[in-house]
Amino acid sequence: MADSSFFDESRDNSLVKSEIVAKYFWAWAKVIIPRAKKWNSNIAYIDLFSGPGRYQDGSKSTPLLILERAIADPDMSEMLVTLFNDKDSNNTHSLQQAIAAIPNIGRLQHEPKVLNKEVGEEIVQEVRQINNVPTLFFIDPWGYKGLSLRLIGSLIISWGCDCIFFFNYNRINMGLNNAAVESHMNALFGKERADHLREQLESKQPDERELIIVEAICQALKEIGGSYVLPFGFKNESGNRTSHHLIFVSKNVLGYSIMKGVMAGESSSFKQGVPSLEYNPAPPKYPLLYELYRPLDELENMLMDEFAAQTLTRVDIYNRHHVGKRYIEKNYREILLKLEAEGKIITDPPVNKRRKNTLAETVKITFPAKQ
Template sequence: MAKVQEFFNEQKDQSEVKAKIVSKYFDAWCNVMLGNRRQYGRINKLAYIDLFAGPGRYDDGSKSTPIMVLENAIKNKELSELLVAMFNDKDEDNIKSLRNAIDELEGFSKLKNKPIILCSEIDKDAEEMFVSANMCPTFSFVDPFGYKDLSAKFITAIIKDWGCDCVFFFNYGRINAGISNPMVAKHMDALFGSKRAERMRDFVREKSSGEREVYILEELAGALKELGARYVLPFRFKKQDGSRTSHALVFVTKNIRGYEIMKDIMARESSTLDQGVPSFTYSPADAATPLLFSLARPLEALGDDLVRKFAGRTLTMKEVYDSHHVDTPYLPKNYKSALVELEAAGRIQADPPAKSRKAGTFADKTLVTFPKLAS
């Protein structure tokens, strides 16, 4: 219980970033869903599910995600009539505090559907319920480590239906320690799949902490994609001294538009940029000392990869971006910058050429010809 309470007491910078990412995506997701409803008229309910809801407000008085989500709904008349919110936490004190915080919300009566508030532990029965349920468009925020037997199957079950996306809290520090711990082998098998987890145990034994971190997040993404998640996007949080990752928010969706929206949100919350490329990491140490941040020069790496991948082809800038950006940290502006540099170096040809465009620009429709690689 102490560790759970630490999570909610830490608000200040890191938890504030988490809440902002989730609430900003909820707001953008609602706008997309409501726009779809106005155009096609087939949506009569939207849902928000938070299975690790917490106390409503942190010790410093700042708002947690459930309060921010409900405030968004109260401000939007259309959303206030459609939203069904479900908040769960296994801690009775958190639930009591959450109820009080919700009751004190200004304009709470504008919500047509009062939030469903539960105090329970999510287990295999709940997983099977989500597997079999036909869900309305739903955005979910869950904690996969804090609940008994929660698995990758659970995460993919809650995004299986149209309009369903999920963000979950991934406690990297505990997972890293748990991979090789036989006491929690069953949990690791549930999260990653038994064959994958066994392979991971063999791999991590002799790897450095940095190698383990990248590997574990890649394997998590692989496990989710095998079960039907098309797009997986992690945002890492480092310890106060910047030494290593403590946990991550992981976004999972089947929709490329949702992926692009969340990618933009996470990019803006990144504590550092390298050549305009976001780190998709919040690190208090990096934010305090930006001159010490990575000198990896990622735009050069992007340019080199584009030249290899698209050798001998002619595409628009937008086609290059669409074909390449998934599972990378790069944004549209990064592709444009990389292509401008490649053109200046004579490594590609563009139509219209640089002399016919405004300096430093590269429009979505600009054609790019990549030369064939020398054999």
């Protein structure tokens, strides 16, 4: 299948993917820009598999969404450097036309750069020319060719550099046992981990395979310096199988927290206010069981157990606990207010000295010792 076929229609999951990247870019840039200004630095957005800019139905893909957000913001329009690449010349030609047609594109201080290259060492060299500039990277290959641990590691090495990439679970799941693409799988996971995966997966059921494979790529990313990794799943149209993931990699916990909020907003379902961190076009198949699963109750038990006999501020509880879990800051605030109302924790200042239903980040919370 040709790479450009992904853009033949604007599927819902493609639009969700684009929104996640564009929303994170906006939030990331707002955090990065003040410090970049102090250093007299630009910021950058680099898309290594950019596509034609628009889907067949005319809706905008990620490059156009990013540029439009930059044009609308005075700081971004002055500071943003963009590089878009696609090995398909038809895609790059279409993208250049789409960029040229964006209203007020001339407001950008730095003209968007469009390349037509295979993703490999040459592209890495192009990226290095934008050296020491905080950069958000987006890697969205149709399959997996060109995607490697080495590439991702080289992209996130500098301060302020985060990476979001498309992880085609379906094709990677099939590719792990395909000798013809062994080198690509080894580049993606590392040879030792890929070999171990092949052994692990031999007798596993589909749901187990997915958990094992996604866990493996997350661990591999952490080993190359991606301390904070967050996957967002996409289900197929029937809702019974994962087709792919969007995976976020950062060295900064603030970026991780921001992205979790973005992904929560694009999640198709919530249980007790806890986001699924996945997009599922189909409704829950088992609605009764769906409602009976109560993740906030689990969070309550975890907090009471892990912070027993400790006193921490609300923000410290969140920062120390949420990494690697689906819970967002709102969930922690809600459950802590519940525990306070039930008399299970002590707060300072207490509830009668705060506005109703508020729990500021600085409120100190004391958990009881384990019984």
